[in-house]
Amino acid sequence: MVAHLLRLKLTLLANGLKRSAWQVVGLVIGVLYGLGALVLVVSGMIALSFADAELRQPVAVLVGSLMVIAWWVVPLISFGVDSTLDPARFVTFAVPRRSLLVGLALAGVVGVPGVITALSSLSIGIVWWRDPLALVTGLVGAAIGLALAIVGSRATTTAALPLVGRRRVREAMAGLAIVPLLLVGPLIGRFSSGVSVGIDDLRGVADVLAWTPFGAPWAIPADVAGRDWGLAAGRAGVALGVLALAAWVWAKALAYGLVNPPHNEASAKRRGLGWFDRLPATPVGAVTARCLTYWARDPRYALAAAIVPVVPFILWVLDRDGGALLLAGPIAAFLLGWGISADVAYDGSAFWTHVASPVTGRADRWGRVLSAGAIGLPVILLFAVGSALVTDQPEAIPALVGLSLGVLLTGLGVASVVSAYVVYPVQQPGESPFQTRQGASTAALTSQLVGWLALLVISAPEIVLAILAVRAGSLSLGFATVVVGLGLGITVLLLGVRYGGRALERNGPVLLQRILAFS
Structure with missing residues (x-):
């Protein structure tokens, strides 16, 4: 035996x-x-x-x-x-x-x-x-x-x-x-x-x-x-x-x-429809409600959210003088904006509902963007303003806010396109968020590196402006960072949702086939 x-x-x-x-x-x-x-x-x-x-x-x-x-x-x-x-x-x-x-x-x-x-x-x-x-x-x-x-x-x-x-x-x-x-x-x-x-x-x-x-x-x-x-x-x-x-x-x-083999526990409490009760009964509202539910109850999303509050402490440990702490807002913006790049893969076999239902690709993209943005916006503003005040550099607030908003919006836009083309094996619902599925390494690494590089190149103008504004203590350069960050970020977000939505409508059945092959 x-x-x-x-x-x-x-x-x-x-x-x-x-x-x-x-x-x-x-x-x-x-x-x-x-x-x-x-x-x-x-x-x-x-x-x-x-x-x-x-x-x-x-x-x-x-x-x-x-x-x-x-x-x-x-x-x-x-x-x-x-x-x-x-x-x-x-x-x-x-x-x-x-x-x-x-x-x-x-x-x-x-x-x-x-x-x-x-x-x-x-x-x-x-x-x-x-x-x-x-x-x-x-x-x-x-x-x-x-x-x-x-x-x-x-x-x-x-x-x-x-x-x-x-x-x-x-x-x-x-x-x-x-x-x-x-x-x-x-x-x-x-x-x-x-x-x-x-x-x-x-x-x-x-x-x-x-x-x-x-x-x-x-x-x-x-x-x-x-x-x-x-x-x-x-x-x-x-x-x-x-x-x-x-x-x-x-x-x-x-x-x-x-x-006594383990079994799944059935919930004895009815909690209503949650976010589905609070948001409009539209395709965008339904996708947003579902994604907000994921962020609150799915440990895979909760893990990504749990990393963000630790970012300021890590930066403070690395640099007690406080200079690195100014990066808390932009780093959190990157993590939360890029977080939706694996959304379709995390849907798993449930992605068939998007393929079979009359939900347009643009509605799908907007629903995912709005859910991540609703969580990310207050967090990055808190980090950007708080880090400037803690390091006694209030003049850096406009530059940090502009850079953080630009990175968040750009990340959401680029991730909306990437997730419409690439899926790779991820943890299934109920599995450990630390567990790596076999076959995920190369596909995930390649798509992530390409997406990160694109995000870095597109965000370069506000990054340069923010660095100059913080070093010079210039409010005028700081407000210029806000204008450039918002303008460039909104443009990339609109284009990302538009082209990502079209790609999702075209590639939806293929993506579903790949996801089912992973399980």
Whole structure:
């Protein structure tokens, strides 16, 4: 049965690659990315093997701990990254639980993340090659660490499935998780620019992690190399004890999940028609109401909206002097204006209603533009005015407002054209907003880069004027930025809606066919 599950995993992966060329492209990109990370880890461990034992232990513990923690945490945010062997699919089959557990655990190693993790774990164990006994212990510890990563990941995701299976919980987790993810880079950059980390700091963190299930397997060979058998036995007890506990939790959660598979919750409350009650009963009003509902209730749109409030804080962290904070308004305008470029792809199979109904392409474009504009306009005005006041540059308000409005309107216009020509695999409704569909990388990257370049070129006049106005503190140049930004932005928006609407009417059936092929 275990061998059958492994063959099934490989068959599912192979069949997925046959669905489209984009699946193969996505796999190649994933493999290249994984190989790059593997080369960094392996080369680092080779260099570490020639260092002193005082440095080998903390670095090995830190690297190994990061891998195990990533396996435990990332699937919770992504709501199950690998669903090819979803346990719920085995509900109707009489598969022995022990065989299912072993098969699913080994299947977790099959795939790019599993193979990269296994090889990285092996390289950490080989760090102790100069001491034969420590080398053997290191290889055993690497195997325990890999098992802790796989089994712990399965245990946490299976046990949390009844909770994260609820839509509202998934939406809340997605909104909360994006904030620390966005702040990690700026905080690390700020920290590294002003704080030096020494071996004593690394050793202190590693000493703590060495007594946790994340770092214990990687600390055992150092204890063996120092012939400290008591510490080695204690850390082995922690690692094996938690591994047994994780296996028990996974077995119990899996048994419960097979008997009580998750199901979608039906809402018991009637909330009326929402935005459809408040907006005119016209094609434009209907599309606008539906898109506003998406922005409020769809976690994929909520994720994009959650990024915007973090922008000023990131800019402030990057530049405490306040100069970068002036970019908050234009950056928010870009994010919100360009946000509708994937609207048609996010519609999924529901896009058939646009193709089948007598809604014109121009009405569709205006509905999407008005919904994004209603959200974006007050936000960018608040950021533009607030950033100027916080940095004590009130004379920059006209320039920032003009630039932000121009970028928002231009972004909406260009996105209206791009989304009428290009669709690519995106997260389906109910899936994690962090999950990337196979085959999406190249198509998404190409269309986004072309659209961004067009937006940058078209917005160049107001960008130049805004820079000159802020540097010179000139109100006249600032008001000129408002005139140019509004004039150019409105022109691009009108042209984008017009030609984007025509393109949508012409390409609608083709776009729908592509979307259905992605699902």
